[in-house]
Amino acid sequence: MIQTRALTKDFVVNRKTTVHAVRGISLDIAPGELVAVLGPNGAGKTTTLRMLTTLIAPTSGTATVAGHDVATAAAEVRRQIGYVGQGNGAGHIHRVGDELRTQGRIYGLDRRSAARRTDELLEALDLTELRDRKVSDLSGGQRRRLDVAIGLVHAPRLLFLDEPSTGLDPQNRANLWQHILRMREEHRMTIVLTTHYLDEADTMAERVVVVDHGEVIADDTARALKAKLAGDRLILTGDLPLLAKAAAALPGARDITETTDTLELRVSDGPAALPELVAAVPGAVRTAEIQRPTLDDVFLSLTGRNLREHS
Numbered sequence: 001m002i003q004t005r006a007l008t009k010d011f012v013v014n015r016k017t018t019v020h021a022v023r024g025i026s027l028d029i030a031p032g033e034l035v036a037v038l039g040p041n042g043a044g045k046t047t048t049l050r051m052l053t054t055l056i057a058p059t060s061g062t063a064t065v066a067g068h069d070v071a072t073a074a075a076e077v078r079r080q081i082g083y084v085g086q087g088n089g090a091g092h093i094h095r096v097g098d099e100l101r102t103q104g105r106i107y108g109l110d111r112r113s114a115a116r117r118t119d120e121l122l123e124a125l126d127l128t129e130l131r132d133r134k135v136s137d138l139s140g141g142q143r144r145r146l147d148v149a150i151g152l153v154h155a156p157r158l159l160f161l162d163e164p165s166t167g168l169d170p171q172n173r174a175n176l177w178q179h180i181l182r183m184r185e186e187h188r189m190t191i192v193l194t195t196h197y198l199d200e201a202d203t204m205a206e207r208v209v210v211v212d213h214g215e216v217i218a219d220d221t222a223r224a225l226k227a228k229l230a231g232d233r234l235i236l237t238g239d240l241p242l243l244a245k246a247a248a249a250l251p252g253a254r255d256i257t258e259t260t261d262t263l264e265l266r267v268s269d270g271p272a273a274l275p276e277l278v279a280a281v282p283g284a285v286r287t288a289e290i291q292r293p294t295l296d297d298v299f300l301s302l303t304g305r306n307l308r309e310h311s
């Protein structure tokens with residue numbers, strides 16, 4: 001569904017400064033995949049999405065989206081895709097139903113089809129009761145659902161969502177996701193989204209592409225990334241000097257850190273390593289906790305930096 005090869009975007013800011021926003025991304029995304037692109041601020045996520053949706057031209061490299069080249073067949077690409085950007089796409093003064101119908105007409109639907117599609121989408125995204133409300137009067141969550149509805153007006157095979165749930169409270173996020181996943185199920189859509197929410201990428205996406213400084217630094221299922229790159233964290237209290245010594249001697253132990261009252265270390269298999277450690281220094285462990293890794297741990301192990309949640 002999407003194939004990029006060495007996709008690159010430089011922004012020439014002035015004669016002295018060029019921002020290398022995307023540095024040679026090569027990706028293959030199959031039909032029906034749900035892919036989350038994760039990365040810190042400024043990593044190049046939006047720029048990548050904007051190239052794939054033909055909003056900006058690549059500096060070099062190629063991208064084929066839904067069978068068409070973004071550089072030479074932008075109109076064909078646009079017909080096949082839906083794009084929900086970070087800003088709100090809907091006009092403020094319009095009413096919800098009118099806005100959807102107008103968008104349908106812009107995409108070439110006849111009057112009757114546009115009206116039918118509007119009804120379908122209002123129903124699907126739980127907006128029917130709001131059809132006569134002005135867009136400017138909607139809440140953040142309702143607004144975002146309308147944005148998604150607009151992105152779906154022409155029944156695209158491929159949907160791009162740029163931070164669909166940023167700024168929404170947890171209940172609205174869950175609600176929006178429920179709608180997106182149902183639409184995906186019903187229409188077998190391919191979905192590519194960017195997000196800052198690690199838990200969202202973890203639970204919703206089957207595949208996580210981690211981007212940093214314009215490059216893909218990891219690409220796999222969340223489960224595989226966590227198992228491969230992060231491992232479990234052991235948090236121990238007790239006789240810290242003894243524990244530190246035992247931890248240092250434990251095969252495969254890394255990131256050993258001592259706080260005022262804990263000793264923490266990372267191991268690939270926590271449940272296996274803990275009894276080994278306890279046996280090595282009998283009586284030294286008072287309490288022990290095994291923390292499963294998060295995608296933040298994955299990012300930390302890849303870059304040495306934290307990928308903090310922006311909520």
Ligand SMILES: Nc1ncnc2c1ncn2[C@@H]1O[C@H](COP(=O)(O)OP(=O)(O)OP(=O)(O)O)[C@@H](O)[C@H]1O
Pocket residue numbers: 011012013019020021039040041042043044045046047048
């Ligand atoms: N039009 C532009 N002109 C100059 N620099 C730009 C332009 N658009 C983006 N950039 C720069 O390119 C880099 C990548 O930006 P991009 O918006 O793709 O990041 P992002 O990963 O989507 O970040 P965020 O999570 O904050 O949305 C940043 O350094 C940004 O400042």
